[in-house]
Structure formats: structure tokens, C-alpha cells
């Protein structure tokens with residue numbers, strides 16, 4: 001059932017009429033609930049690594065103090081958990097910056113080809129570490145918008161493809177001027193894929209499909225929500241096609257008038 005309640009304000013118009021103003025409380029409540037869910041999720045995600053760090057510091061002070069091997073192991077874990085918190089905070093800051101920024105100047109041209117080449121080069125080591133071969137098939141394409149934000153989109157999509165792609169397989173980044181009108185950026189991998197029940201939710205904040213296997217991968221569950229947010233600001237449409245065991249295709253279509 002759809003929950004709807006209204007605030008009704010009455011005001012006399014002075015000419016014998018009375019105006020009623022309806023204010024939809026259902027929507028206001030929904031936004032309030034989303035906001036408090038977000039704060040609760042963010043706090044929980046930050047608390048988990050923090051609790052691990054606090055726990056291992058205690059162990060290092062006590063039982064592991066004189067055990068060199070244990071000390072090294074625990075310090076490594078503390079380092080990893082610190083990195084996880086840093087990733088989370090960086091992503092949270094990105095989201096909050098996006099939300100507080102005014103709309104984009106889509107008249108500003110960005111050389112998307114250069115962005116793709118640059119990001120692919122920076123992520124070379126990440127691809128190598130994941131054992132994937134990064135391949136580019138890019139036309140010369142310009143779109144209107146923010147270079148920094150587009151860098152983030154390309155980076156998040158390629159990082160995901162490396163993370164969830166098949167080790168020993170390829171990741172294909174393609175950038176095409178679909179016709180004279182639209183431009184399409186796509187990132188394809190031949191990895192684990194996403195089950196259909198998770199597919200509609202992967203762009204939600206903190207949502208991670210297949211918790212067990214994605215827990216093993218480093219991530220915050222915020223990357224695709226950032227991608228979606230930036231896509232919307234650029235009037236681009238994000239589509240995701242995926243089949244478990246076969247791989248995934250993330251595509252962004254930029255409309256003609258901004259290309």
C-alpha cells in the first residue's frame with residue numbers, strides 16, 4: 001500500500017474564497033527515512049573496520065606484544081582496515097560533493113577519449129594485479145560536462161570490471177559515436193556477472209550483490225551509486241546487462257545535444 005498523508009494549510013483569500021494547500025508528507029517522510037538509513041549505513045560501515053583496528057591494537061598491547069609473527073600479521077590487518085576506512089570516507093565525500101554541487105555546465109566540452117586513455121593507463125597496475133587484460137576500442141568523442149566527474153565514472157567502471165572480471169580474461173572499454181548523434185561509453189567484462197535479482201539494486205548506496213564473494217573484494221558498495229549520480233547530472237543513461245557466469249556490460253549513453 002502506498003502511504004500518503006497530507007498537511008493541509010487553509011488561508012482566506014479575502015474575497016470569500018478559501019485556498020487549500022496540500023503538502024505531501026509521504027514524500028517528505030520517505031526522504032527523511034532515506035537520509036537516516038544512509039547515516040545508519042555509513043556509520044555501520046565505518047564502525048566495522050574501526051572495531052577491528054581497536055581490537056587488534058588491544059591484542060598488540062597484550063598477548064601479541066612479544067610475538068613477532070603475530071605482530072606483523074596484526075599490523076597488516078590494521079593497515080588493510082585503515083585503507084578500507086579511507087576508501088569509504090573518500091566515496092562518502094565524493095557523494096556529498098556531488099550532492100552539494102549545483103547543476104553542471106554541459107556547454108563545457110570534455111575530451112572523453114583522452115579521459116578513457118588516461119584512466120586506463122593509471123589503472124594498468126590494478127588490471128595486472130587482477131590478472132585481466134585491459135583492451136581499448138575508442139573513437140574520438142567529446143561530451144559536455146565535468147572532466148573530474150567523468151574521470152571518476154570511467155575509473156569506477158574499469159575498477160569494477162577488473163575486480164569482478166575473470167582472472168586471465170579481458171576487459172573491453174569501448175567509446176563510440178553511435179551515429180552522428182549519440183555517444184556510448186561501455187565497459188565489458190567476462191567475469192562473475194550479476195544475478196537478475198540483484199541487478200536492479202546494484203546502483204543503490206551500499207548495495208553489494210552476492211555478499212560472500214563481494215566481501216572478499218575490496219569495495220564500499222558506493223562506486224555504482226556515484227556512477228549513476230554523475231550519469232544523471234550529464235543527462236546520460238546508464239544501462240547494465242549481465243548474466244551470471246558470463247559477465248557484465250555497463251553502458252552510458254550520452255544524448256546528442258550534449259555530444
Ligand code: ADP
Pocket residue numbers: 156160161164165189191192193194202203207208209210214218219220221222223224225247248
Ligand atoms: P563495490 O565497492 O562493492 O564494488 P559498487 O557500487 O561499485 O560497489 O558495486 C555494487 C555491487 O555491484 C558490487 O558489490 C558487485 O556485487 C556488483 N558489481 C559491480 N560491478 C560488477 C561487475 N563488473 N561484475 C559483477 N558484479 C559487479
